[in-house]
Amino acid sequence: MAAQHRLVFAAGRRIHLVEQGAGPLVLLVHGFPESWYSWRHQLPVLAAAGYRAVAVDVRGYGRSSKPAAADAYRMVELVADNVAVVRALGEESAVVVGHDWGAAVAANSALLRPEVFRAVGLLSVPYTPRGGPRPSDVFAQLGGGGGEEEFYVSYFQEPGRAEAEIEPDVRGWLAGFYGALSGDTMPGPGAPDPHFVGSGGTLRDRFPVGRLPEWLGERDLDVYAAEFERTGLTGALNRYRNMDRDWEDLAAYDGAPITQPSLFVGGGLDASTTWLADAIAAYPVTLPGLVSSHVLDGCGHWIQQERPDEVNRLLVDWLAGLPAT
Structure with a gap:
C-alpha cells in the first residue's frame, strides 16, 4: 500500500x-x-x-x-x-x-x-x-550569565528575531542547522558550540558549510526548504515561545x-x-x-x-x- x-x-x-x-x-x-x-x-x-x-x-x-x-x-x-x-x-x-x-x-x-x-x-x-524553575530562567543562565553567549532557546523567544536570520535564505540555513547537529558534520571538540549565539551574532555563524550530512540529499533538503519558504518559520518557532506557558499549564x-x-x-x-x-x-x-x-x-x-x-x-x-x- x-x-x-x-x-x-x-x-x-x-x-x-x-x-x-x-x-x-x-x-x-x-x-x-x-x-x-x-x-x-x-x-x-x-x-x-x-x-x-x-x-x-x-x-x-x-x-x-x-x-x-x-x-x-x-x-x-x-x-x-x-x-x-x-x-x-x-x-x-x-x-x-x-x-x-x-x-x-x-x-x-x-x-x-x-x-x-x-x-x-x-x-x-x-x-x-x-x-524545577521557570524554563526561561534556566535557559538565561546557560550562556554563562554574562551576556557573552546566548542559548538558542533564548534566542528564539523574541518574535521575528530568529525569523530575520532564517527566512532570507531558508535552504542555506536549514542545511547548516541540520549539519551542525549531524554525527558526521557537527563541529569538532573545541569548536564554538552551535547551540549558542555569540554576542551580536547569529546561530548561523557557527554552522558548518560546504558539505551536507550523509543522510541529507539535495532533494531531501529541497523538500524541507520548499515547505518553510512557503509557510515561514513563525509557527515552528512558536513552540519554543510557549515553554513558560507549558510550565504553568502542567503544574499539576x-x-x-x-x-x-x-x-x-x-x-x-x-x-x-x-x-x-x-x-x-x-x-x-x-x-x-x-x-x-x-x-x-x-x-x-x-x-x-x-x-x-x-x-x-x-x-x-x-x-x-x-x-x-
Whole structure:
C-alpha cells in the first residue's frame, strides 16, 4: 500500500498527515525544523510490519493549520491535536512516537491522555518530568550569565528575531542547522558550540558549510526548504515561545511519571542525550514502563534519518512486544 496524503479536520483545525499501512495505529510526531517527511524511512517499514503508520505535520508546519496567536502552540494544544487525529482516523487508541519536540509532545500526550495513547516512543530527547524553575530562567543562565553567549532557546523567544536570520535564505540555513547537529558534520571538540549565539551574532555563524550530512540529499533538503519558504518559520518557532506557558499549564503534573510501555533511542553525539544524561538515568522512576533504552554510537540528533535501519529495527521489535490492542 502506497503512502497517502490526507487532511483531517478537528476542533476547527486542519492537520495534514501521511498514512501508510493497515493495523494498529502508530502516530509519528516530528520535531524542529522538520515535517512529516522526517519519517519517510519509517512509514513503509512500519506498514510492512502490519501497522497503520501516520506521520503528521504538527500545527504550524506544512499544510497543517498555522494559528496566528503565539499561545496556540502551547503543549496542551498539541496534545489535543494528537487526540483529534486519532479520533478523526476512526481509532480509539494509538502508539505515539516522537522525535525532538515531537518526543516532548508524544510524552505529554501519553501523560495527559493515557486512555488514548497506550505506549510511547521517544527519539533523541529524553523524558524530563515537569518541575524545577521557570524554563526561561534556566535557559538565561546557560550562556554563562554574562551576556557573552546566548542559548538558542533564548534566542528564539523574541518574535521575528530568529525569523530575520532564517527566512532570507531558508535552504542555506536549514542545511547548516541540520549539519551542525549531524554525527558526521557537527563541529569538532573545541569548536564554538552551535547551540549558542555569540554576542551580536547569529546561530548561523557557527554552522558548518560546504558539505551536507550523509543522510541529507539535495532533494531531501529541497523538500524541507520548499515547505518553510512557503509557510515561514513563525509557527515552528512558536513552540519554543510557549515553554513558560507549558510550565504553568502542567503544574499539576509536577514530577509525574509516564507508566505506559515506553522506548527511548538517542544519539551518542547528540547534545540532547549528553546534556540530559541525568534524565536518562532517572528512567526507572520517570518511565517505569520502559521496555528498552538505546544510545547509538556516533549518531547525531536526526536519529531516524541518520540511522533509519537501526531505528526501524528497534521500533518494530518494540511494537511487536506491546500488549495487543
